[in-house]
Amino acid sequence: MKSPTELSEAFRSQGRKLTPQRQAIFDALDGNPSHPSAESVYDMVRVHMPSISLRTVYQTLNDLTEMGEISQVDLGLGSARFDPNNEPHHHLVCSGCATVFDVAVEVDSPLPDLEVPAGLGDGFVVDSTDIIFRGMCARCAAGQQPTDLGPVP
Amino acid sequence: MKSPTELSEAFRSQGRKLTPQRQAIFDALDGNPSHPSAESVYDMVRVHMPSISLRTVYQTLNDLTEMGEISQVDLGLGSARFDPNNEPHHHLVCSGCATVFDVAVEVDSPLPDLEVPAGLGDGFVVDSTDIIFRGMCARCAAGQQPTDLGPVP
DNA sequence: TGCTAATCAGCAACTCTTGTTGACTGGCTC
DNA sequence: GAGCCAGTCAACAAGAGTTGCTGATTAGCA
Ligand SMILES: [Mn+2]
Ligand SMILES: [Mn+2]
Ligand SMILES: [Zn+2]
Ligand SMILES: [Zn+2]
Numbered sequence: 001m002k003s004p005t006e007l008s009e010a011f012r013s014q015g016r017k018l019t020p021q022r023q024a025i026f027d028a029l030d031g032n033p034s035h036p037s038a039e040s041v042y043d044m045v046r047v048h049m050p051s052i053s054l055r056t057v058y059q060t061l062n063d064l065t066e067m068g069e070i071s072q073v074d075l076g077l078g079s080a081r082f083d084p085n086n087e088p089h090h091h092l093v094c095s096g097c098a099t100v101f102d103v104a105v106e107v108d109s110p111l112p113d114l115e116v117p118a119g120l121g122d123g124f125v126v127d128s129t130d131i132i133f134r135g136m137c138a139r140c141a142a143g144q145q146p147t148d149l150g151p152v153p
Numbered sequence: 154m155k156s157p158t159e160l161s162e163a164f165r166s167q168g169r170k171l172t173p174q175r176q177a178i179f180d181a182l183d184g185n186p187s188h189p190s191a192e193s194v195y196d197m198v199r200v201h202m203p204s205i206s207l208r209t210v211y212q213t214l215n216d217l218t219e220m221g222e223i224s225q226v227d228l229g230l231g232s233a234r235f236d237p238n239n240e241p242h243h244h245l246v247c248s249g250c251a252t253v254f255d256v257a258v259e260v261d262s263p264l265p266d267l268e269v270p271a272g273l274g275d276g277f278v279v280d281s282t283d284i285i286f287r288g289m290c291a292r293c294a295a296g297q298q299p300t301d302l303g304p305v306p
Numbered sequence: 307t308g309c310t311a312a313t314c315a316g317c318a319a320c321t322c323t324t325g326t327t328g329a330c331t332g333g334c335t336c
Numbered sequence: 337g338a339g340c341c342a343g344t345c346a347a348c349a350a351g352a353g354t355t356g357c358t359g360a361t362t363a364g365c366a
Contacts, residue, residue: 017311017364033273038354053314058354074229076283079353092274101274120186121245121254123291130229132283138276170333170342191323206345211323232322 001069001084004030010067024049025060029070035081035091035100075100075132090131096140103133154222154237157183163220177202178213182223188234188244188253228253228285243284249293256286 002010004026008018028036028044036044042057061082064070070084075093085102092101155163157179161171169175181189181197189197195210214235217223223237228246238255245254 012365015311019312019364021313051314055315055355056313059312062355074227076227092277092279094277095280101272101277103274104272119254119257121256121290123294124245124247124254124286125288125294126245126286127248127288128286130285130287132285133277133279133281134283135278135280137274141276141278165334168342172333172343174344204345208324208346209344212343215324 001029001064001086007064007069010069014067016063021045021049021052021056022060024052025057025064029064029082029084032084033102035073035075035083037077037079037081039079041082073130090133092133092135092137094137094140095134096136099137101137103131154182154217154239160217160222163222167220169216174198174202174205174209175213177205178210178217182217182235182237185237186255188226188228188236190230190232190234192232194235226283243286245286245288245290247290247293248287249289252290254290256284 001007004023007026008023011018011022024045025041028041034040038054038058038061041061042052042054045052045057061070061072065072065082069086070082071086073081073083073091075081075091077093077098081100088105090103090105092103094100154160157176160179161176164171164175177198178194181194187193191207191211191214194214195205195207198205198210214223214225218225218235222239223235224239225233226236226244228234228244230246230251234253241258243256243258245256247253
């Protein structure tokens with residue numbers, strides 16, 4: 001994702017208005033590695049802007065997704081997660097606390113969009129590859145400190 | 154998934170009753186590679202058993218999942234898909250028609266549960282790896298013949 | 307300054323899935 | 337063969353997550 005300043009420019013140059021609500025959402029996402037849900041973004045922004053509505057948060061997150069500034073990832077948790085990291089990467093998902101970590105793709109790895117073995121899906125053209133590693137994060141593997149995030153559905 | 158006959162035994166031996174509804178669901182899933190949703194199973198079974206309820210279909214699919222006979226996979230389509238294929242494998246998902254294909258894991262591949270590169274998620278213990286290849290199936294890549302399945306959400 | 311997008315509150319609605327209740331049926335065991 | 341009780345059914349309600357809609361108000365930007 002671009003910086004909040006650059007995003008402001010991008011919004012204006014596309015004829016979208018730059019509102020305080022949108023700026024607050026830019027700030028909440030900037031450098032945020034937590035893969036927040038819409039509700040989480042809502043909670044973050046509400047601290048400094050109690051009047052913002054959840055509807056507006058969804059709207060702006062969808063705008064940013066359309067613009068390609070963030071991506072919306074479905075990790076099999078109950079809700080969509082939003083990801084400002086635009087580098088190609090994959091995800092670790094903790095089954096204990098639902099925390100999500102990024103996994104950088106190694107350049108020499110055979111993981112990304114490569115041909116799949118022949119089979120029933122012959123002729124399938126792969127556009128993208130999503131890899132989800134499920135397991136336990138260090139905290140959850142050690143002992144079960146109670147966490148804010150609920151357990152995985 | 155075991156054969157319908159074996160499943161019938163498994164149900165009885167676990168104190169679960171063998172009802173015609175359950176048998177019809179066994180039959181619908183047996184050797185079925187389509188990764189049906191609960192609604193799809195419902196539609197398949199209803200052809201020969203119009204009185205079955207969707208509630209019962211969900212119930213039995215959950216029973217089979219608990220027993221480890223099938224797995225419930227979340228492929229980012231609007232609903233859960235049920236998979237009687239218990240061999241370790243991954244999935245191709247067509248963005249055009251939402252068809253799902255199995256991809257067998259090659260034995261010499263570095264794809265399955267291996268250690269992930271060091272990073273923020275240090276100490277993460279990987280239990281399972283889900284890989285979803287997204288793209289276009291041969292049919293959809295060729296021309297757009299209208300398909301029964303709706304487009305991907 | 308004015309046009310118009312954006313926001314808000316306050317809803318309703320939608321999809322998928324599970325819960326509930328009360329009545330009934332039919333597997334399974336003895 | 338009889339009886340217990342799991343299973344099923346209909347007919348709902350409800351929950352979560354997300355989107356839609358309304359009408360009124362605000363405020364960004366030209
Ligand atoms: Mn990420
Ligand atoms: Mn499969
Ligand atoms: Zn954890
Ligand atoms: Zn297709």
